[in-house]
Amino acid sequence: MLKLYNTLTRKKEEFQPIRQTADKKVGFYCCGPTVYWYAHLGNFRTYIFADILRRILEYNGYKVNYIMNYTDVGHLTSNQDSGDDKMEKSAKREGKTAWEIADFYIKAFKKNAEALNILKPTQTPRATDHIDDQIELIKILEEKGFTYKTKDAIYFDTSKLKNYGKLAMLDAQGLKAGARVEMAEGKKNPTDFALWKFSPKDKKRQMEWNSPWTPPGVRGKVKGFPGWHIECSAMSRKYLGEQFDIHGGAIDLIPIHHTNEIAQSEAAYGKIPARFWMHGEFLLIDEGKMGKSEGNIFTLETLIDKGFNPLAYRYLVLTAHYRSKLNFTWQSLEAAQSALNNLYQAFSKYPEDGKISREYKKEFEETISDDLDMPKAMALVWKLIKDEKVSDRDKKQTLLDFDKVLGLGLDKIKKIEIPDEIKRLVKQREKLRQEKKWKEADEVRKKIDELGYQIEDTKEGPEIKKGG
Ligand code: AMP
Numbered sequence: 362m363l364k365l366y367n368t369l370t371r372k373k374e375e376f377q378p379i380r381q382t383a384d385k386k387v388g389f390y391c392c393g394p395t396v397y398w399y400a401h402l403g404n405f406r407t408y409i410f411a412d413i414l415r416r417i418l419e420y421n422g423y424k425v426n427y428i429m430n431y432t433d434v435g436h437l438t439s440n441q442d443s444g445d446d447k448m449e450k451s452a453k454r455e456g457k458t459a460w461e462i463a464d465f466y467i468k469a470f471k472k473n474a475e476a477l478n479i480l481k482p483t484q485t486p487r488a489t490d491h492i493d494d495q496i497e498l499i500k501i502l503e504e505k506g507f508t509y510k511t512k513d514a515i516y517f518d519t520s521k522l523k524n525y526g527k528l529a530m531l532d533a534q535g536l537k538a539g540a541r542v543e544m545a546e547g548k549k550n551p552t553d554f555a556l557w558k559f560s561p562k563d564k565k566r567q568m569e570w571n572s573p574w575t576p577p578g579v580r581g582k583v584k585g586f587p588g589w590h591i592e593c594s595a596m597s598r599k600y601l602g603e604q605f606d607i608h609g610g611a612i613d614l615i616p617i618h619h620t621n622e623i624a625q626s627e628a629a630y631g632k633i634p635a636r637f638w639m640h641g642e643f644l645l646i647d648e649g650k651m652g653k654s655e656g657n658i659f660t661l662e663t664l665i666d667k668g669f670n671p672l673a674y675r676y677l678v679l680t681a682h683y684r685s686k687l688n689f690t691w692q693s694l695e696a697a698q699s700a701l702n703n704l705y706q707a708f709s710k711y712p713e714d715g716k717i718s719r720e721y722k723k724e725f726e727e728t729i730s731d732d733l734d735m736p737k738a739m740a741l742v743w744k745l746i747k748d749e750k751v752s753d754r755d756k757k758q759t760l761l762d763f764d765k766v767l768g769l770g771l772d773k774i775k776k777i778e779i780p781d782e783i784k785r786l787v788k789q790r791e792k793l794r795q796e797k798k799w800k801e802a803d804e805v806r807k808k809i810d811e812l813g814y815q816i817e818d819t820k821e822g823p824e825i826k827k828g829g
């Protein structure tokens with residue numbers, strides 16, 4: 362039984378797909394990166410978490426339709442409805458167009474994700490390729506009376522929705538305008554958010570589109586762009602339907618972005634878009650959130666330049682539960698790198714043709730199915746390696762099976778090729794032993810030793826290993 366922690370209910374719940382079909386399909390949407398700069402290690406903690414979740418679903422026999430979007434328009438520097446568009450700001454800084462910025466950082470993201478062994482999502486839609494879908498959704502909200510217009514945007518009126526903020530358990534009453542929350546001109550409630558923003562009169566935007574809307578008192582066409590939240594509602598519906606199984610991201614998305622996604626979908630279709638809402642905790646550095654605006658980030662490139670294997674970072678992420686904070690230090694990364702090296706070394710010496718240990722597989726399944734307890738799963742890996750009751754060839758097969766979830770690249774570890782000459786000597790020694798010619802058999806063993814190979818006699822016959 363797969364149990365997942367659902368932010369919506371603040372409980373671990375048994376996972377069952379919404380549509381219980383024979384082909385065991387599951388729909389999973391994870392909010393993707395804003396592609397205005399390199400994704401940092403903190404961002405990748407979230408995408409590793411999503412990848413592990415997807416792999417666990419697949420390990421449980423589900424076919425996962427995994428959608429991760431690229432936010433390439435509309436995410437403003439404040440995370441609310443003010444400030445510059447991150448894409449346009451980055452374009453100005455780098456002397457490129459906003460479109461070139463998006464293409465460049467999407468490519469960089471894909472390269473890093475691949476190095477981290479993050480499996481490709483089923484589809485990766487871009488917000489700018491779905492402007493029509495977003496406009497259609499805003500039109501539905503308008504028809505149902507959930508919107509109003511100010512001089513700079515079409516807003517969603519959160520007071521029209523019963524129960525706004527249930528995901529975050531927000532206290533909308535407590536969020537009084539003016540107290541701590543800055544209110545844009547014409548905004549009715551502090552929690553209202555922009556669905557469509559009109560392009561500013563004094564600045565030419567690079568990314569802007571025609572829409573059915575104009576600011577009050579303005580005639581003719583005024584271009585504009587979507588707010589940040591509408592893209593995820595429009596694209597998740599398009600690719601996964603009005604209700605799907607799991608929606609994910611990091612915890613900072615709970616109070617605003619996901620709360621507003623829920624508001625939009627509930628208002629338009631009468632449903633909370635996803636059954637499970639899952640959120641990963643932050644990667645910290647010096648005990649504070651790693652973030653671009655905090656100015657304390659490291660990218661995967663920095664780590665590679667320092668000689669680390671990107672998968673050492675993946676290993677490090679696996680040592681913490683996704684709902685616990687993880688403080689990044691170079692020391693802990695070094696420890697993860699040496700643990701990974703030890704794992705590779707142990708694994709590379711194991712011979713082929715073993716069986717998956719049933720006992721260990723059962724324990725592994727129980728562990729990962731308990732809301733992704735990866736630290737415990739990693740402890741199990743080491744328990745297996747040290748277990749003298751399991752043969753080396755079975756260890757190999759079992760670890761390969763675990764690695765479908767862990768993604769630590771064990772399938773790419775070269776198996777040791779045993780030269781024909783060594784194989785011949787091993788056979789010769791076996792024959793001599795059967796004939797009880799112990800002395801001669803020992804001499805052949807010495808020869809094998811001298812050639813750099815070792816024989817270990819096991820229940821299932823001799824195992825050949827390379828080196829000491
Ligand atoms: P962004 O590119 O800013 O849209 O962020 C992409 C994803 O990374 C979002 O789910 C963020 O919540 C998440 N994220 C940002 N900073 C961190 C961090 N320090 N640790 C974990 N996830 C993060």
Ligand code: ZN
Pocket residue numbers: 391392393593618
């Ligand atoms: Zn989103």
